[in-house]
Amino acid sequence: MKKIILFLFAVLFASAFSSCVVLSTKKYKSLLSKQDSLDRGWTASQEKNASLEQLIARLRRDTTGLSSALADLKDQYAKMGNDYSKLKTNSSSEIDKLSSDLKKREQRLKEVEEILRKRDEATNQLKEKLQQALLGFTKSGLSVDIRNGKVYVSLTDKLLFPSGSIIIDEKGKQALSQLADVLKQQPEINIAVEGHTDSQKITNLGxxxxxxxxxxxxxxxxxxxxxxxSKVESVRMTATGKGEFQPLDSNSSADGRSRNRRIEIVLSPKLDELYDLIKQ
Structure with a gap:
């Protein structure tokens, strides 16, 4: 472009010279001004062209990056689609399995509830039988009650033993015989005999x-x-001593100490069926 301008300028100059036309100073300056303007336009065009080439290069790089990102997204989408299909298939089988397990657990829960209902019913019936059989001893310090699903027959020491003795007296034997008559009719009942004392120290008992x-x-x-x-089955029996450590009353009074000195016969239904069910 610059060469063309110079050429035109030379032609004009030659033409003017050949025609013997003498350029005035004004025209000469006008031509120089046009040349400067053309030079500046050429430079600006070059700079703009370079800027456009840089922009094109950047757009090409961005396009390449976007194409790569788009390809990655397509791969991820395809993988997610496969994972979803697998999850959907697995979820269906898992839901079926969970539903089956839930039904089994609900059935076991109903069976456990039924066993516990029967246990409570049997416990209440046993309490009533014992209360009737031992009615004559209630004024002598015998009581029957239910705690934690078990029947407790509590006999104060004065009903069973002379003071400081471990030999059962005649009144105690009578009460235990009547208790045994009921227990022998209840073979599904386990029997634990617990000895309890007050907190006073033992002295002179050999x-x-x-x-x-x-x-x-x-x-x-x-x-x-x-x-x-009384011929109650030995396999159903256990004997334990609790000492003074499970009192019913305060040991600070004679009445309280009397209540604490006792034998408790704890009767509990055999729950083998329930334990077997829970272990399943």
């Missing part, structure tokens, strides 16, 4: 060294009478 000894030996005396004399 081989009985402390309240632990006294509570255990009294419990085993009751177990031996029920098994050896």
């Amino acid at each position: 081989q009985i060294k402390d309240n632990w000894d006294l509570s255990v030996l009294r419990a085993t005396s009751v177990v031996r009478f029920l098994t050896d004399v």
